[in-house]
Amino acid sequence: MLCAMTPMRDDLQRIERLRELFLDESRGDRALPDYWRGPMDLAAYASVLAVRIGWKWDAALSECKDRGFARADQETVLDFGCGSGIAAERFVHHFGAREVWLHDRSATARAYACERVATSNPGLTTKAIADARTVSPDVLLVSHVLGELDDRGRQVLRELIGRSRRVVLVEPGNHTTSRRLSALRQELLADFEVLAPCPHAAACPALARDEDWCHFFAEPSQLAFTNSAWVKISKELGIDQRSLPYAFLALAHKPVETKLAAPPHRVLFRPDLGKHDARVQLCTDHGLVEALVTKRADPATFRTLKKNPESVRTLPAPDAR
Ligand SMILES: C[S@@+](CC[C@H](N)C(=O)[O-])C[C@H]1O[C@@H](n2cnc3c(N)ncnc32)[C@H](O)[C@@H]1O
Numbered sequence: 001m002l003c004a005m006t007p008m009r010d011d012l013q014r015i016e017r018l019r020e021l022f023l024d025e026s027r028g029d030r031a032l033p034d035y036w037r038g039p040m041d042l043a044a045y046a047s048v049l050a051v052r053i054g055w056k057w058d059a060a061l062s063e064c065k066d067r068g069f070a071r072a073d074q075e076t077v078l079d080f081g082c083g084s085g086i087a088a089e090r091f092v093h094h095f096g097a098r099e100v101w102l103h104d105r106s107a108t109a110r111a112y113a114c115e116r117v118a119t120s121n122p123g124l125t126t127k128a129i130a131d132a133r134t135v136s137p138d139v140l141l142v143s144h145v146l147g148e149l150d151d152r153g154r155q156v157l158r159e160l161i162g163r164s165r166r167v168v169l170v171e172p173g174n175h176t177t178s179r180r181l182s183a184l185r186q187e188l189l190a191d192f193e194v195l196a197p198c199p200h201a202a203a204c205p206a207l208a209r210d211e212d213w214c215h216f217f218a219e220p221s222q223l224a225f226t227n228s229a230w231v232k233i234s235k236e237l238g239i240d241q242r243s244l245p246y247a248f249l250a251l252a253h254k255p256v257e258t259k260l261a262a263p264p265h266r267v268l269f270r271p272d273l274g275k276h277d278a279r280v281q282l283c284t285d286h287g288l289v290e291a292l293v294t295k296r297a298d299p300a301t302f303r304t305l306k307k308n309p310e311s312v313r314t315l316p317a318p319d320a321r
Pocket of ligand 1: 081082083084105148149
């Protein structure tokens with residue numbers, strides 16, 4: 001999961017080129033052309049950017065587990081827009097799989113991901129899927145792809161979601177992509193049950209005002225701060241390792257066999273910390289609500305919000321505290 005050696009200049013240049021493409025906001029709604037020039041690009045990507053995405057998947061999948069997402073040991077898992085295959089890798093680690101299918105418009109990426117997932121999971125069958133228009137996986141994974149699709153890609157994905165039994169999407173926690181994910185959730189509510197992170201099946205309250213977007217922060221591995229290779233990479237690339245914003249959605253096609261009780265309200269974003277209190281935003285079925293956790297009334301939660309805010313996922317309604 002981590003590049004053990006100090007990165008070569010060539011790797012850093014490859015990663016820099018990819019980051020510039022991903023972060024370019026002037027592109028608007030236009031799709032990116034295929035940017036994988038060969039396996040070396042994928043290897044450089046896998047050693048840094050995909051590792052960070054893997055930490056987001058770990059956070060999202062850990063929440064899925066807590067919300068009752070069942071194991072997938074006997075199931076077929078498809079990673080759509082797989083890149084180096086990090087979503088499949090992390091999913092298999094947390095939930096297992098009988099067979100993993102890797103799909104990407106880039107044949108180079110499909111081959112790279114197949115080999116990588118097979119190598120890290122001896123005994124697991126992997127298959128490159130060139131055309132995703134006819135397959136029907138048990139579990140569909142989508143990671144950091146929504147912002148890259150053109151109309152045709154969006155249609156293929158939308159139909160594929162409709163043919164999948166369970167779906168997990170993990171996307172960057174920026175305004176545009178997160179709102180795109182919320183809009184997709186809205187569209188899917190008729191046919192799918194939302195398993196996580198939403199504490200309700202009502203309309204997404206983050207869509208009510210243009211300035212809101214649903215996102216969370218994942219906790220990076222401690223190695224990001226203590227491993228000399230990571231420290232060098234972060235410095236050279238100007239990556240702030242403390243900030244790992246993501247948005248995610250886990251869904252199951254209706255009817256769902258066992259429904260778990262919905263948790264209390266989901267904490268969004270990061271708390272606004274004061275000396276004696278923390279202001280948090282909660283997602284509720286009647287909108288986004290601000291709650292105040294005070295050091296005096298709830299010292300344990302206040303301390304956790306200060307030290308390890310990502311671990312406080314849910315809180316009761318303000319009037320029930
Ligand atoms: C930012 S990368 C993310 C890769 C990987 N899912 C991850 O999270 O690390 C986006 C991937 O989507 C693929 N992609 C873009 N448009 C696509 C399309 N229309 N159909 C399939 N894959 C596509 C790209 O080739 C690339 O591998």
